Amino acid sequence: MPDRYTKNYPITTIQRDGTVFSSEHTVAKEGSIELSVNGTRAASILASPTCVRELAVGYAICEGIVGSDEILDVRVDGMEVDIHIRSSDDFEMWHELRSSGCIGIKWQGNENINVSSDAVFPVSSIFSGTKFLESDVYFMTRGTHLATLVSQGGELVAQAIDIGRHNAIDKVIGYAALNNLDVSQLYLLSTGRQSAGMVLKAARAGVPLIVTKSAPFDSGIDAAEKTGVGLVGFVSNTKMIVFANKWRIG
Numbered sequence: 001m002p003d004r005y006t007k008n009y010p011i012t013t014i015q016r017d018g019t020v021f022s023s024e025h026t027v028a029k030e031g032s033i034e035l036s037v038n039g040t041r042a043a044s045i046l047a048s049p050t051c052v053r054e055l056a057v058g059y060a061i062c063e064g065i066v067g068s069d070e071i072l073d074v075r076v077d078g079m080e081v082d083i084h085i086r087s088s089d090d091f092e093m094w095h096e097l098r099s100s101g102c103i104g105i106k107w108q109g110n111e112n113i114n115v116s117s118d119a120v121f122p123v124s125s126i127f128s129g130t131k132f133l134e135s136d137v138y139f140m141t142r143g144t145h146l147a148t149l150v151s152q153g154g155e156l157v158a159q160a161i162d163i164g165r166h167n168a169i170d171k172v173i174g175y176a177a178l179n180n181l182d183v184s185q186l187y188l189l190s191t192g193r194q195s196a197g198m199v200l201k202a203a204r205a206g207v208p209l210i211v212t213k214s215a216p217f218d219s220g221i222d223a224a225e226k227t228g229v230g231l232v233g234f235v236s237n238t239k240m241i242v243f244a245n246k247w248r249i250g
Helices: 052-062 089-100 123-132 136-141 165-178 196-205 218-227
Strands: 006-014 020-028 031-037 040-047 071-077 080-085 145-151 156-162 186-190 209-212 230-233 241-244
Touching (some): 006 136, 020 136, 031 052, 052 071, 052 080, 052 165, 123 145, 123 186, 156 165, 196 209, 196 218, 218 230, 218 241
Parallel strands (some): 031 080, 209 230
Antiparallel strands (some): 031 040, 230 241
């Protein structure tokens, strides 16, 4: 698997004491994925050049372009993906805002996002999930993020790796959609900081809880409170900090 994500380069290391030696270093690959919806260009996404189909589908769902039940077909040609959907006013509005350069993360326009799931997750399942926070690719490159869907019993359901924390979420949500997984009973484990943009991705997909080993931003906490998403930060083997919707942790 690492060869799909990484590439080796010759390097020269210079130490403080003047020692110089040559070796190889493994770095993360990056590529540009071109996404179209019904033949209309929607986005260019810089990402790890893997799981292209999953990334495109997850991006469309997590950005609010389309619901998973509106996707008719997904066509992949190398790094180009065209998603065919039923005619969607949401996509037309999204594309118009995107094209104008005025799109951004703001609460206006997101008022109706609310996670309807009543799922509650045992503390034990969250601590169990911490073992899914690392990957071989990260240890080799120190340049990737993980997003993992975990069950209420603490079992791994799906996982995605990418150079971008946003992309990793898109990929794992895309995988779930393509495989008809019910994310309303799963929590999202992330290695990235949680901004409003990250939280809203999960909320649009219907994920009831986000757990990260990193920090949330104020915008992420506010978005979680408003959408009903539980938000846990700084998770480790020994502790977690609940920032929003504590009732999600039972």
